[in-house]
Amino acid sequence: MRPSQEAEYREFVASNMASLRRFGYLVCGDWHRAEDAVQTVFVKLYTDWNKAQRRAIGPYSRRMVVNALHDIHRRGWFRRERTKEAVPDVAPPLPTDDSDERIVLLDALAKLPVRRRATLVLRYWEDHTVEETAQIMGCSVSTVKSQTAKALRTLRELLPDPVHEHLEGVPS
Incomplete structure (x- = not known):
């Protein structure tokens, strides 16, 4: 080099x-x-x-x-x-704005398969578009959409009601 x-x-x-x-x-x-x-x-x-x-x-x-x-x-x-x-x-340490809800959310996120977690992190944590996420993940846009929907559905099942309410605004 x-x-x-x-x-x-x-x-x-x-x-x-x-x-x-x-x-x-x-x-x-x-x-x-x-x-x-x-x-x-x-x-x-x-x-x-x-x-x-x-x-x-x-x-x-x-x-x-x-x-x-x-x-x-x-x-x-x-x-x-x-x-x-x-x-x-x-x-x-995690950033100082940690709350109990954030810890619960991270625990639930950890229960998802790697690719579904990655899709959610790219889409909602790093704020990438569906197309950008597809490019990063090396898959199609429809795969990103289906993985996101499945991951959000699983999170809604895993999370208690108060945290679940924050996901209501997130499209499936």
Whole structure:
């Protein structure tokens, strides 16, 4: 990699690490798995930075995070970990505007399959259009619509009434 490309790559990593980690956390519900997925993405981007630059790097990197999380989940490595007496690090706190409803919503979101979670996060957390979400997810617009509808239906079933009322304004 040329020095100018190295600088571009470093700038991309520095400016996108936090948002990709947050995106990964919202998709999988686990800071450590999100961090592993993002690190995997950064390694893959580094090895093929020329190809990555020819793409819309923001959506492309988010799709890579979803794919990495899907691969991690499929491998099941986190189920084989051995626990230790002391936890070496602490997960970053959620933003300070947390409420009980937000925690309940995040717990319900964690029960959804990875692709449905990713669709909801892209559509309603990151405010992407259906078309942008389809591009990021690498699927059709109709798939995004059906995954969103199924995910919202499941969330409505999982959430208690006070939180459920906030989803009433969200179209199915």
